[in-house]
Amino acid sequence: MKLSPQSLRTYSPPEMGVTINYNHEKCPAGVDKRRRLYLTGSPHTPGLILAYCHNCGGSGAYHLDTRRPMPLTAYLPDGDSSTFEVPAYTKLPFSQRLPLGSVGLAWLMSHGLSIPTIDRYGFAHDVGTNRLYIPIYGQEDRVVKYQLRKLDLADQGPKYLNVQDYLHTPTCFDGLLYSNLSPPRSISTVVICEDVVSGLKVTQAGYDSYVLRGSNLSAEIALGLVRDAQYNTVVVWMDNDSDVIRKKAHDISEFFKLLGAKVRKIDVEADPKNYTENGIIGVMLDVIK
Numbered sequence: 240m241k242l243s244p245q246s247l248r249t250y251s252p253p254e255m256g257v258t259i260n261y262n263h264e265k266c267p268a269g270v271d272k273r274r275r276l277y278l279t280g281s282p283h284t285p286g287l288i289l290a291y292c293h294n295c296g297g298s299g300a301y302h303l304d305t306r307r308p309m310p311l312t313a314y315l316p317d318g319d320s321s322t323f324e325v326p327a328y329t330k331l332p333f334s335q336r337l338p339l340g341s342v343g344l345a346w347l348m349s350h351g352l353s354i355p356t357i358d359r360y361g362f363a364h365d366v367g368t369n370r371l372y373i374p375i376y377g378q379e380d381r382v383v384k385y386q387l388r389k390l391d392l393a394d395q396g397p398k399y400l401n402v403q404d405y406l407h408t409p410t411c412f413d414g415l416l417y418s419n420l421s422p423p424r425s426i427s428t429v430v431i432c433e434d435v436v437s438g439l440k441v442t443q444a445g446y447d448s449y450v451l452r453g454s455n456l457s458a459e460i461a462l463g464l465v466r467d468a469q470y471n472t473v474v475v476w477m478d479n480d481s482d483v484i485r486k487k488a489h490d491i492s493e494f495f496k497l498l499g500a501k502v503r504k505i506d507v508e509a510d511p512k513n514y515t516e517n518g519i520i521g522v523m524l525d526v527i528k
């Protein structure tokens with residue numbers, strides 16, 4: 240069993256190379272009164288805390304500093320399993336970030352994102368790759384992943400580099416974006432989109448959105464959106480321009496139906512970032528009756 244970073248953070252962290260044992264609160268193997276949860280400060284990686292419970296056999300890890308350089312893996316978009324070597328300089332995104340440049344700003348504005356939306360979201364320019372830095376937030380607004388989107392036509396790499404912190408256990412709250420309106424047009428509806436800009440466009444139109452950052456959705460995340468985030472109506476709005484994506488949108492829709500959600504699949508030509516806010520509202524009102 241995997242112990243979540245959130246549950247481990249409730250114990251005082253040990254120093255580097257030191258092990259401390261605690262009673263495992265809410266240990267699934269039964270009440271632990273013999274301090275069988277061992278937390279060790281990694282002797283190799285500063286700030287990395289490793290945990291193991293000798294009662295339930297659960298293990299986990301977390302890092303003390305949420306602004307650390309993330310251990311990175313990057314992969315090409317869906318359908319291509321080959322990995323893309325991340326240049327060393329992109330391993331320090333926080334120190335390498337510059338304010339959003341004019342090219343990035345123009346690209347975001349060309350898709351209809353408002354200045355307040357752009358400012359609030361925290362887009363930046365990644366110096367190392369000369370790409371747009373797009374953070375993905377988890378709970379408590381912590382950056383758990385980020386994307387580097389190419390804007391330079393001379394860039395031969397894939398459109399997006401997806402970079403993730405492998406110590407972070409993914410949840411449905413990673414990439415969940417909340418409506419800009421208070422209250423939102425519907426508190427029980429979430430719109431599944433492929434990319435962050437589309438997701439933000441949906442929030443400007445008054446709906447919550449979940450951003451896939453690709454076109455795949457795991458069963459766990461889908462279940463989380465229904466059970467933990469409490470959405471009972473799911474609108475799947477993905478790019479409609481290829482058979483592969485249409486098939487994935489279909490499969491995602493069918494899975495949400497199995498989970499008992501009310502599901503609407505949008506079959507319009509383009510994804511939300513290419514619609515005006517009023518256009519998005521029109522499409523939504525059309526499918527949610």
Ligand SMILES: [Zn+2]
Nearest residue numbers: 263266292295
């Ligand atoms: Zn335990």
